Amino acid sequence: xxxxTKEAAPDIRCGLLSFASAYLHxxxxxxxxxxxxxxxxxxxPVLHRRASEVEVFDDELRNLIADMFETNDAANxxxxxxxxxxxxxxxxxxxxxxxxxxxxxxVLVNPVLTLSKISGAVPDPDEEEEGCLSFPGGQYPLKxxxxxxxxxxxxxxxxxxxxxxxWFARVIQHEYxxxxxxxxxxxLMDRYARKAMKQAKKSGWGxxxxxxxxxxxxxxxxx
Ligand code: ZN
Numbered sequence: 001x002x003x004x005t006k007e008a009a010p011d012i013r014c015g016l017l018s019f020a021s022a023y024l025h026x027x028x029x030x031x032x033x034x035x036x037x038x039x040x041x042x043x044x045p046v047l048h049r050r051a052s053e054v055e056v057f058d059d060e061l062r063n064l065i066a067d068m069f070e071t072n073d074a075a076n077x078x079x080x081x082x083x084x085x086x087x088x089x090x091x092x093x094x095x096x097x098x099x100x101x102x103x104x105x106x107v108l109v110n111p112v113l114t115l116s117k118i119s120g121a122v123p124d125p126d127e128e129e130e131g132c133l134s135f136p137g138g139q140y141p142l143k144x145x146x147x148x149x150x151x152x153x154x155x156x157x158x159x160x161x162x163x164x165x166x167w168f169a170r171v172i173q174h175e176y177x178x179x180x181x182x183x184x185x186x187x188l189m190d191r192y193a194r195k196a197m198k199q200a201k202k203s204g205w206g207x208x209x210x211x212x213x214x215x216x217x218x219x220x221x222x223x
Contacts, residue, residue: 001079001174001184002131002139002221034070037085038211039133042183042200044086045208047134049181051081051088054109057157061091065107065155068093075214076223077133079171081178084134086211092175102162111152113176115145115169122189130174130184136212136220138199140192142184144170 040047054061064087072080072093081092095105123141131139148169151161164172174184185196200206212220 001077001171002133003076003078003223034066036074036214037067037071038213039071039075039080039084039136040086041205041210041212042135042185043206043208043210044134046083046086046088047178047181047183049088051083051090051179051181054089054091054153057109057153057155061109062155064089065091065093068107069095069105071214075133076219076221079175080133081175083178083181090179092178094171094175096168096171098164098168099166100162100164100168102164102168106160107154108150108152108160108175109155109157111150111176111179113172114149115173116147118145119143130170131221132174132184133220134178135183135185135196135200135205137203138185138196139221140185140188140196142187142192144173148172150176 064082064085068080068082068085068091071085072078072095078096079092079094082089090110091107092111093105093107097104121143123143125141128141128143129139130142130144146165146169148164149161150164150172151159154160177184177187185193185200188196204210
């Protein structure tokens with residue numbers, strides 16, 4: 001997910017400071033360099049189908065998680081799900097300094113989500129605009145639950161659980177959706193959905209195999 005250009009940017013910079021400590025928990029084997037992976041774009045089938053449960057917590061999983069942190073960082077994202085790097089597994093990473101007492105960055109494997117009720121009000125185009133690294137450049141308003149509880153596992157198979165509110169809750173919901181084959185653009189109200197589909201068509205998306213490369217291609221959100 002992309003940070004809001006309006007208010008979340010300072011949080012992202014704070015998140016950078018704590019990023020190094022996250023790596024201490026996610027140390028890959030010493031003979032291996034972390035890799036920035038290409039990010040899949042709208043139309044790539046792995047983005048649009050339900051990802052499968054992780055069954056084995058091994059070095060391969062931990063290497064993937066390390067690469068996902070690296071890729072999210074290179075893309076200036078606040079979160080990244082495995083289908084966005086072409087892997088249909090139930091894993092996402094986030095990097096978001098929060099007031100909820102959760103670590104400022106982390107990984108959730110096989111997460112389960114509990115949400116508060118989502119308001120039926122029209123989303124605020126200034127305060128509730130979302131973006132997605134797999135729908136590069138687009139930002140559209142969407143209502144989300146204000147509160148979420150997430151339970152899952154880290155890369156070692158240890159239980160992880162925390163609550164999230166506000167924008168942090170939005171990040172968690174956005175990333176979780178990816179594991180069910182859903183992008184935020186699938187949830188937009190009609191008028192924004194039409195705009196998003198127009199953008200996709202104009203960009204030539206909606207077909208398999210499209211990716212972009214963080215750190216190589218221009219940052220689609222101008223960060
Ligand atoms: Zn996304």
